[in-house]
Amino acid sequence: MKRILCLFGLGSALVISSCGPKKPENRVAPAGYQIIDLNPYGFSASILIPDSTKINSPLVINQQAGVEIKRGNNFDIIINTGDGEIADMAKQKSMISAEDPKKVKRWILDEPAAVIYEQQIADLKPEVHMYCIMKIGTMNFAIVDNHNSNNEEPFKEENMKMMMEAAKSLMAEEAPKAAKP
Numbered sequence: 001m002k003r004i005l006c007l008f009g010l011g012s013a014l015v016i017s018s019c020g021p022k023k024p025e026n027r028v029a030p031a032g033y034q035i036i037d038l039n040p041y042g043f044s045a046s047i048l049i050p051d052s053t054k055i056n057s058p059l060v061i062n063q064q065a066g067v068e069i070k071r072g073n074n075f076d077i078i079i080n081t082g083d084g085e086i087a088d089m090a091k092q093k094s095m096i097s098a099e100d101p102k103k104v105k106r107w108i109l110d111e112p113a114a115v116i117y118e119q120q121i122a123d124l125k126p127e128v129h130m131y132c133i134m135k136i137g138t139m140n141f142a143i144v145d146n147h148n149s150n151n152e153e154p155f156k157e158e159n160m161k162m163m164m165e166a167a168k169s170l171m172a173e174e175a176p177k178a179a180k181p
Contacts, residue, residue, distance in 0.1 A: 086140060114168065
């Protein structure tokens, strides 16, 4: 009887410990990625981005209008929070479709909270962009490619897919506890 209770107690403890949100210390970056903690920038979240083995360029993080995370000329996203238009994909798609003189040529990815789309101005080279909405707790995050990046060439579809993968990896993280005096 003691063995049965002991096994039941051990099994219950394992089940209980595996439930609930992932803790920051449990998050492990897959090969080729690194975890960026966004707590220093005011967001209780973290995100996976390509590391220097995938994009051989230094990491740059700026905080002006949101948080910009850039690595080389192939990865440049901006993360913001908000409600209303920023968290309304139907509204975002409508605004993207209405941009003038840029015209949407095609929707490469069209999900309820994420889009990758190709736009073009007349005879200029097509551009590919992305917009992703992630809801974490009560906060809405909008993750977009940086249209105004200092790239000489527009982002390509494979760049957007990499940025979208990063956007969808956004995950809640608890802010570090302040030390007691």
